[in-house]
Amino acid sequence: MEVIALVLGCILLAFSQNAPTILPVSPPLVTIKNGTLRGFHVKGFDQIGFFGIPFAAPPLGDLRLRHPQPFNEAFSGVRDATKRSLSCPGFGSFADGLDMGEDCLTLDVVLPVNIEPSDTLPVLVWIYGGGFVAGGTADPRYNMSYVVQNSADIGKPIITVAINYRTMGLGLLASKEIMVADAANIALYDQRLALRWIRENIAAFGGDPSKVTIWGESAGGSSVGYHLTAFNGKSDGLFRAALIESGIYLGLSINTIPQLATTYQPIYDNVTRAVGCENSIDSLACLRTVPFQKLYNALVGLQFLPIVDGKFIPKYPSESIAAGQIADVAILIGSNTDECTATFFTPRGTLNTDDDVYTYLAGYGTGLDNNTIKTVMDLYPDDPALGCPFGTGVERFADQGFQFKRGAAISGDSKIHAGTRFLANYYAKNGTRPVYKYRFDQQPWNNQEVDVATVPPVSVTHYTEICFVFDNLNHNVNWIGPYPSYARLAHLMSRAWVSFAHDLNPNNHGVGGVPQWPEYRTSPSNIVFRADKTTVETDDFRTKQLAFWGSIWGLLGS
Incomplete structure (x- = not known):
């Protein structure tokens, strides 16, 4: 040294x-x-x-x-x-x-x-x-x-x-x-x-x-x-x-x-x-x-x-x-609930009809055939209650496209959520080191995410977690906000990240009142980060949809 x-x-x-x-x-x-x-x-x-x-x-x-x-x-x-x-x-x-x-x-x-x-x-x-x-x-x-x-x-x-x-x-x-x-x-x-x-x-x-x-x-x-x-x-x-x-x-x-x-x-x-x-x-x-x-x-x-x-x-x-040609290391991995309301992930103002969604899917990866596109559209019907942002009911945000929520759900699952679960599952079954998975579920304090999405819907979009994991108190373009509950969430997340880097275990963060974050190999679960209450859930949301994307990685060119 x-x-x-x-x-x-x-x-x-x-x-x-x-x-x-x-x-x-x-x-x-x-x-x-x-x-x-x-x-x-x-x-x-x-x-x-x-x-x-x-x-x-x-x-x-x-x-x-x-x-x-x-x-x-x-x-x-x-x-x-x-x-x-x-x-x-x-x-x-x-x-x-x-x-x-x-x-x-x-x-x-x-x-x-x-x-x-x-x-x-x-x-x-x-x-x-x-x-x-x-x-x-x-x-x-x-x-x-x-x-x-x-x-x-x-x-x-x-x-x-x-x-x-x-x-x-x-x-x-x-x-x-x-x-x-x-x-x-x-x-x-x-x-x-x-x-x-x-x-x-x-x-x-x-x-x-x-x-x-x-x-x-x-x-x-x-x-x-x-x-x-x-x-x-x-x-x-x-x-x-x-x-x-x-x-x-x-x-x-x-x-x-x-x-x-x-x-x-x-x-x-x-x-x-x-x-x-x-x-x-x-x-x-x-x-x-x-x-x-x-x-x-x-x-x-x-x-x-x-x-x-x-x-x-x-x-x-x-x-x-x-082929198993991947480094055997400890993993902490996760995603945000409404990833693809981000303007650079899901088209805005153009997904209005089934034909629009069909055309959008036809351009995926190396090009999806008719049967694959039909399967996707069946898995993601035009039901706003099932669309992204999730949990927003029948609201369509139609000014962004009558079927925008359908497109955002497809985009988020195919681009981020499916791969996140796929990698976590691989390491849980084949790796020898700890695996932890999370879902971030706290929208920005002012429902604005500069450089990502500022026009509704925003919700828990891509990049929203960044100011929390950095526990960044500065009033810059990605600020935690003025609420004490948000500051507490930032302390928890940043310290959990530190604990993982230090111990390969994110649970040694020293923050009270937080449930134990399960190791994914023994309990395939997410810790769900929210300002009001952090909880644990079984990692089974949209099981069929995410599994489908994991079955066609080659068609997607990934």
Whole structure:
């Protein structure tokens, strides 16, 4: 373990090489493989932060549109780690407010003060979502200090790490040229290299590289899922647990290499044409020379998703799972009751008739045949009392589409709920580690979820749980709200997440009056999080519907 020494005016060399120690003095220094970092004391918390730490060589020039390369340079003197780096370029609402640029492959570490020489703390690693088109550790919604504070308050201190990774076309561009250059799924390789950096360096901060939990929501949750099946399930000891919130892992249609010609290749060709690289002998090499702003402008608005590259994603994830080629780790997984009232998941204003719903389903995955579509429509009849938002009775929200609720129920089950249950069931039957599942059932305090859904119906939509699990008291775009019951729920959830990362058991949260969260292997149940009362339910809602989606993953392209 590397030496960590905190100095006041000079570096103290009184600590054993095998005993990292953190003391409440300034400035905090830590020595990792590349040299010494200078951190800071987090304002308002008994915490130390080291921000903007490079885990990869800057992906500039000839390193643009390539898999990341390790950052192997030695620091010149003491490197400042008191400010976040640029966020990776993105577009859309989840890029708002972020200072973006290509030199972005960094991570941020937050840890409690007063770590003892004998401490080897568990590590919780955050992978942000954002539809694979935007996101960054600098997003104030992902303030890790409240999580770390909760860990200290319950006597289960952890270290948190938040990682930046490339999104949009800079992270997931796909084409035949990309495949020849072995440059597919850059975003996922960025994350993987960050995990390798953590394994090699986190002990210098007082962390235990054998006790890493990877954590993500939405596209971040999907990313966690891809790490589970990456390289045929070979995790290389990079993590011992996975925490997946509203992951679209098994409901996300992804392309294969044979499909590129009719999917991403025309988009790639349009991009090369837009920046003047279409006649180059090596168009990908040409893209690496294009001025950043020009390339960025050509990529804005284009969404690329991970693809089956035969390596990181060796086959459809459902096929990897069926073959047992998935990492055996502890799992905490769940979803929100009304996931797909989110405007980017379910069309608004267009699902009015059976024909509209039929057309919508015909575009699912690789294309659903008539019999499959009929089965879906039978499983999800046009009955608003059965639609999403659930529990809203005969109200149709017809201004959003006469059959919007029907479409939202189909979308939420196929994209999120079915995959969540499928993965939980797989691990319960085949894994050797603990499995826990939840359902989040608390709508936002003002029934608004900025960047996700602000026009009714909103209810317990996608992303609503984020401010609760981060226990984020800041009045930003995703705020808990003014009600004490909401604050209590946030304390419970954040501390349960910490307890899972620390003990592989979310029940050691220290919050009174909460039922025991059953282990899914012995009791297939959800803990149901609500501000008024948290309860436990048997995980059997919409059994036939969710089982059906789990039987056609191949048709869905996942």
